Amino acid sequence: MERTxxxxxxxxxxxxxxxxxxxxxxxxxxxxxxxxxxTYTVTAAFENIxxxxxxxxxxxxxxxxxxxxxxxxxxxxxxxxxxxxxDKRYKFPTDTFANIYTAGLLGEQYIGLEAGGEDAQLKNGDxxxxxxxxxxxxxxxxxxxxxxxxxxxxxxxxxxxx
Amino acid sequence: xxxxxxxxxxxxxxxxxxxxxxxxxxxxxxxxxRGKVVAIMGGSGxxxxxxxxxxxxxxxxxxxxxxxxxxxxxxxxxxxxxxLRRKMGMLFQFGALFTDLSVFENVAFPIRxxxxxxxxxxxxxxxxxxxxxxxxxxxxxxxxxxxGGMARRVALARAVALDPQIIMYDEPFAGLDPISxxxxxxxxxxxxxxxxxxxxxxxxxxxxTFSFVDYVYFVSGGVVVAEGTPDELRKSDMPFxxxxxxxxxxxxxxxxxxxxxxKKEMLRGxxx
Amino acid sequence: MLKGLxxxxxxxxxxxxxxIWRIGAGARLFFYIWFYLLESFKRPRLIVREIxxxxxxxxxxxxxxxxxxxxxxxxxxxxxxxxxxxxxxxxVLVALSLVRELGPVVTxxxxxxxxxxxxxxxxxxxxxxxxxxxxxxxxxxxxxxVIAPRFWAGFISxxxxxxxxxxxxxxxxYFVAVPIIGVDAGAFWSQMQASVDFRDDIVxxxxxxxxxxxxxxxxxxxxxxxxxxxxxxxxxxxxxxxxNSSLAVLGLDFILTAFMIGA
Numbered sequence: 001m002e003r004t005x006x007x008x009x010x011x012x013x014x015x016x017x018x019x020x021x022x023x024x025x026x027x028x029x030x031x032x033x034x035x036x037x038x039t040y041t042v043t044a045a046f047e048n049i050x051x052x053x054x055x056x057x058x059x060x061x062x063x064x065x066x067x068x069x070x071x072x073x074x075x076x077x078x079x080x081x082x083x084x085x086x087d088k089r090y091k092f093p094t095d096t097f098a099n100i101y102t103a104g105l106l107g108e109q110y111i112g113l114e115a116g117g118e119d120a121q122l123k124n125g126d127x128x129x130x131x132x133x134x135x136x137x138x139x140x141x142x143x144x145x146x147x148x149x150x151x152x153x154x155x156x157x158x159x160x161x162x
Numbered sequence: 163x164x165x166x167x168x169x170x171x172x173x174x175x176x177x178x179x180x181x182x183x184x185x186x187x188x189x190x191x192x193x194x195x196r197g198k199v200v201a202i203m204g205g206s207g208x209x210x211x212x213x214x215x216x217x218x219x220x221x222x223x224x225x226x227x228x229x230x231x232x233x234x235x236x237x238x239x240x241x242x243x244x245x246l247r248r249k250m251g252m253l254f255q256f257g258a259l260f261t262d263l264s265v266f267e268n269v270a271f272p273i274r275x276x277x278x279x280x281x282x283x284x285x286x287x288x289x290x291x292x293x294x295x296x297x298x299x300x301x302x303x304x305x306x307x308x309x310g311g312m313a314r315r316v317a318l319a320r321a322v323a324l325d326p327q328i329i330m331y332d333e334p335f336a337g338l339d340p341i342s343x344x345x346x347x348x349x350x351x352x353x354x355x356x357x358x359x360x361x362x363x364x365x366x367x368x369x370x371t372f373s374f375v376d377y378v379y380f381v382s383g384g385v386v387v388a389e390g391t392p393d394e395l396r397k398s399d400m401p402f403x404x405x406x407x408x409x410x411x412x413x414x415x416x417x418x419x420x421x422x423x424x425k426k427e428m429l430r431g432x433x434x
Numbered sequence: 435m436l437k438g439l440x441x442x443x444x445x446x447x448x449x450x451x452x453x454i455w456r457i458g459a460g461a462r463l464f465f466y467i468w469f470y471l472l473e474s475f476k477r478p479r480l481i482v483r484e485i486x487x488x489x490x491x492x493x494x495x496x497x498x499x500x501x502x503x504x505x506x507x508x509x510x511x512x513x514x515x516x517x518x519x520x521x522x523x524x525x526v527l528v529a530l531s532l533v534r535e536l537g538p539v540v541t542x543x544x545x546x547x548x549x550x551x552x553x554x555x556x557x558x559x560x561x562x563x564x565x566x567x568x569x570x571x572x573x574x575x576x577x578x579x580v581i582a583p584r585f586w587a588g589f590i591s592x593x594x595x596x597x598x599x600x601x602x603x604x605x606x607x608y609f610v611a612v613p614i615i616g617v618d619a620g621a622f623w624s625q626m627q628a629s630v631d632f633r634d635d636i637v638x639x640x641x642x643x644x645x646x647x648x649x650x651x652x653x654x655x656x657x658x659x660x661x662x663x664x665x666x667x668x669x670x671x672x673x674x675x676x677x678n679s680s681l682a683v684l685g686l687d688f689i690l691t692a693f694m695i696g697a
Binding site for chain 2: 559575579
């Protein structure tokens with residue numbers, strides 16, 4: 001085969017490979033979403049984060065507006081300190097609520113932000129003081145068992161908790 | 163060595179070689195004088211090709227040594243060996259052309275590998291060599307498109323591409339028609355004389371070989387059994403040489419592989 | 435029965451020695467390839483030609499297989515996931531299985547069958563027709579001229595093929611999930627992006643394919659280089675290439691996965 005033909009094909013081959021790697025990184029993986037342009041960082045403390053993991057999405061009204069950057073255990077207050085990176089385009093009031101939700105019954109956990117009514121906005125390094133912990137299924141079931149020994153379906157209690 | 167040939171380019175000295183305890187060569191002595199065409203002859207399986215590989219340093223002798231241009235082959239480092247091999251050109255039995263390269267590129271291969279000549283000079287050299295073997299017109303063919311004789315000639319052009327001092331041929335006539343055979347014979351002789359090289363031909367084609375070589379070694383049973391010029395050997399009354407030169411079926415080299423008595427073996431089959 | 439025992443033990447010993455010898459000889463070949471590293475990259479043309487032979491010519495089988503594997507994953511995944519009412523997670527399932535495991539592993543298996551056998555047969559035939567000896571006699575190292583370029587070509591081609599396999603597989607899964615089954619396209623991609631981590635999943639998959647590339651190419655080269663120079667020897671070597679490469683890939687996959695998950 002001609003040299004140039006081989007060169008051309010190998011060039012196409014390598015280009016396809018690079019495109020595939022980029023495609024995987026950007027379209028399949030979270031490389032784009034973990035670098036959502038300019039971000040600012042806020043923290044939130046939870047008594048229990050359940051199954052929340054770094055890189056988990058942070059949503060408001062169902063829209064992804066940031067990512068969980070890191071989770072550390074604060075041994076002073078015995079709480080989990082979660083660092084959140086939020087997109088600079090989205091501003092939230094200082095009395096915003098941070099809740100840990102579960103996507104579906106068995107899905108991944110994410111943080112949902114619910115805006116409050118204050119005029120002042122969260123700035124880089126601020127702390128979200130209003131938080132609600134993750135729902136721990138075992139706790140819920142035991143509570144439920146102790147409080148009402150009735151014939152309620154378990155699925156109702158989960159829904160109620162959410 | 164009893165001949166008075168002082169300037170030998172290749173000397174084989176008391177060489178023994180074998181695989182796994184079975185010795186193929188048992189103390190071989192040969193010399194190859196500069197400028198001569200020397201044939202090594204012997205039956206199939208007598209280790210003639212192995213001798214060429216020992217000269218080329220692809221195998222190491224168990225005892226004894228091979229000296230090329232005064233240097234002991236098996237004591238060379240890899241670099242030394244490669245330096246030594248650049249003085250040699252070898253034609254393999256079926257040419258061993260690189261099947262993925264064209265005729266031109268095959269001949270150009272050693273030139274490209276060992277020199278940094280510009281493309282135009284590489285081309286000149288290749289054309290020169292291909293012209294010498296009469297295949298300038300076949301330069302763009304692939305090896306699979308060549309006949310056996312043509313492939314052999316291309317391989318020859320490749321073997322002499324870098325003007326070696328020693329040219330070795332491994333069965334150059336095997337599987338060739340009479341015309342191609344004559345062509346190859348002439349080429350071996352003329353290339354040797356034109357390059358001022360030394361030629362070693364391993365073969366068992368008596369008549370073709372005797373027509374153009376200067377000296378012949380007969381190898382059998384791991385030793386040199388006879389040697390001399392073709393004329394001397396034709397007249398020789400040594401039984402082996404006589405059998406070999408005249409192509410007789412039975413003689414010192416028996417027709418039968420060693421076996422128990424024929425009659426007894428046949429009878430035993432009936433007893434069972 | 436006892437009579438056969440020494441013979442069986444001797445056979446076992448023989449095979450063990452043979453196996454160890456092969457590993458050693460393969461390792462030596464690997465060492466020589468590195469020894470000629472500079473020399474082989476001084477002639478990139480040779481490597482480019484071999485990338486064509488190993489990579490480009492494997493492209494079709496890789497892309498077609500990947501698309502089918504992706505579609506099957508989509509179907510099977512949907513079938514199971516819908517029972518738990520989370521059919522949107524189909525993208526996650528398809529992408530994670532492909533990127534972490536199927537991409538590198540199936541690519542390596544296909545590579546062994548397509549490119550590996552070609553390499554073994556080619557080198558075995560070059561040996562059988564004395565082309566390698568001829569090269570040696572021309573003071574050119576066959577390792578530098580024939581073996582090393584093929585090795586680097588395999589090393590470069592494998593991750594590219596594996597990445598393509600994963601990407602095309604995901605597209606195959608998308609094709610089944612979104613237009614055919616009717617999963618929401620946005621959910622398909624967003625769930626996937628939320629769960630597939632670049633470093634932990636994609637980069638690890640690429641690392642796997644690099645290791646498989648080294649192993650598959652080396653086995654193919656070694657089997658060809660070591661093949662007895664006969665038609666039968668070459669055909670047996672080709673079979674061994676497929677068997678040994680597949681076993682090595684699957685075994686190494688387990689070890690690599692254990693390290694990656696453990697780490």
